[in-house]
Amino acid sequence: MREPAFWYRPPSLMSRLLMPLGAVYGQVAALRMHSRGFDAGIPVICVGNYHTGGAGKTPTVLALTKLLRELGETPIVLSRGYGGKWQGPVKVDPERHVAANVGDEPLMLALTVPVVIARDRIGGVALARSQGASVILMDDGFQNPAISKDASIIVIDGDRGLGNACVFPAGPLRAPLPPQLARTDALIVIGDGTAAGAVAAAIAAQAKPVLSARLVPDAASLARFAGKRVLAFAGIGDPGRFFRTLRGAGVDVVRERIFADHHAFSREEIEALIAEAGRDGLTLVTTEKDIARLRGVEAIAASMRDIAAFAVTLAFDDAAKLRKFVADQLFKARENKYQARN
Structure with missing residues (x-):
């Protein structure tokens, strides 16, 4: 879902019309x-x-x-697994699982910390405790x-x-x-x-x-994009923050492409991005969360070498x-x- 633009403007006619629903x-x-x-x-x-x-x-x-x-x-992270199909509870394995099943955020987090997904959070707590949390x-x-x-x-x-x-x-x-x-x-x-x-x-x-x-940008990411002109794309809740972070780090963002949060990229979309970047001499860059969603998608796997993630820490x-x-x-x-x- 893409957030409506009127959400981030002063209250408009549309927001006023929807306020009764918002009250309920x-x-x-x-x-x-x-x-x-x-x-x-x-x-x-x-x-x-x-x-x-x-x-x-x-x-x-x-x-x-x-x-x-x-x-x-x-610590063990407990997540609902938004964007994934599985109900859980299940411990996420980044070597075997894909974002379509467990969600992109849990898959990305599982590279660093044990993650349990569960729509029933009480069941998720039980699994997390059994794993030594x-x-x-x-x-x-x-x-x-x-x-x-x-x-x-x-x-x-x-x-x-x-x-x-x-x-x-x-x-x-x-x-x-x-x-x-x-x-x-x-x-x-x-x-x-x-x-x-x-x-x-x-x-x-x-x-x-x-x-x-x-x-704060990762040093390796800064080095990778130094002197490069990039085409940045993102399917996250606030793509604008990602683009601002890139520019704030000195990355030359020539073009932006925005997708809905948790967007399931198709092969055609990725091929179109790669072709556009190649035609104009640009480097493709996206978020770590988007990379997690792209990994494991068989139709896209061969194209991953043309896309780089820009890593950040807080x-x-x-x-x-x-x-x-x-x-x-x-x-x-x-x-x-x-x-x-x-």
């Missing part, structure tokens, strides 16, 4: 968020968004994976009440913010903002934009941490603050669970 959707979503979820028995840290589409959850999950391992934990990292699911979260970390893009701040389908919000703010334990603002300023101020007013972060302005927050939340979660058992 929002009321149901807010009521669900009040439900008491299943206790996983081990700490659960959720990485989520207030809105649909991309904001930087995947690099945040990878950064938290690294941090948790430094703290001596054994000491902590579960939920990739999305902030608004879903099935599992009780010990800490919810929300990611927001500093350039896009919350768009028109209306509830779906009038805007991108998954639920009304007040109940979402109330259940936020920390906010991560990615990038230098100011569109998230009001949300950050609201979280800070609750004496909850607001962390600033930015996407760097925090105050990594010590994040480390303290995570360590404190783990301690508090284990204390609460111990007291509940005794």
Whole structure:
């Protein structure tokens, strides 16, 4: 699905016409968020968004994976497996599985951290625990009440913010903002934009941490594209952020091609991109998530050598603050669970 352009403009006639539907959707979503979820028995840290589409959850999950391992934990990611056909629960194997079955984000994450996909999140918790998880990292699911979260970390893009701040389908919000703010334990603002300023101020007013972060290009990717003219394409929630990251890193982006989030590329589409790039002397570049979706597609496999991924990591302005927050939340979660058992 491509996000409607009016979501990221001041409230328009279209958004106003859809507000009654948004009010109903929002009321149901807010009521669900009040439900008491299943206790996983081990700490659960959720990485989520207030809105649909991309904001930087995947690099945040990878950064938290690294941090948790430094703290001596054994994290396993729990994902719904959006975009994949399988219900699960199943542990993702990047050597055997493809994005069409398990989803592109889980397949990409599984290169770094164990990942379990499950539409039934309680079943996913059981599988993660059987695999030795000491902590579960939920990739999305902030608004879903099935599992009780010990800490919810929300990611927001500093350039896009919350768009028109209306509830779906009038805007991108998954639920009304007040109940979402109330259940936020920390906010991560990615990038230098100011569109998230009001949300950050609201979280800070609750004496909850607001962390600033930015996407940092991998050194090997920078070297690979130095002096190259590129055709960049992406089928993610916010392709514009990918293009801005490329240009911010000094990559000469000559042309952009945008596809819907989780787009299933056809052989014809990939061949057309390769032909266009070859005709104009351009290098094809896309996201790591798109590469994960392309891998394992038999009709496209032979063309992969003509496409390169631009790798990034998430760097925090105050990594010590994040480390303290995570360590404190783990301690508090284990204390609460111990007291509940005794």
